[in-house]
Amino acid sequence: MDFVKGQLVRSKAGRDKTRTLAVLAVEEQMLLLADGDLRKLDNPKRKKKQHVAPTTTVLENELLKSDQQLRDAIRAYDAVQN
DSSP states (O other): OOOOTTEEEEEOSSTTTTOEEEEEEEOSSEEEEEOSSSSOTTSOEEEEGGGEEEEEEEOOGGGGSOHHHHHHHHHHHHHHHO
């Protein structure tokens, strides 16, 4: 499964299980993820690809420039999903 920068994913494992995170970068088998709240843009979480579930939503690059914008975008996505 291919991931792209800005794509929203749901964590399937770990302490952040069920949280929505945004992909900041894609490495071999790892993703760099942030949510603007617990995981800031300047200190992203490294997570294996198999530990997340992809969504079809991809955020614009403008929303990945500040923690506040990212946090607001994820909250809006979660509100629609629930």
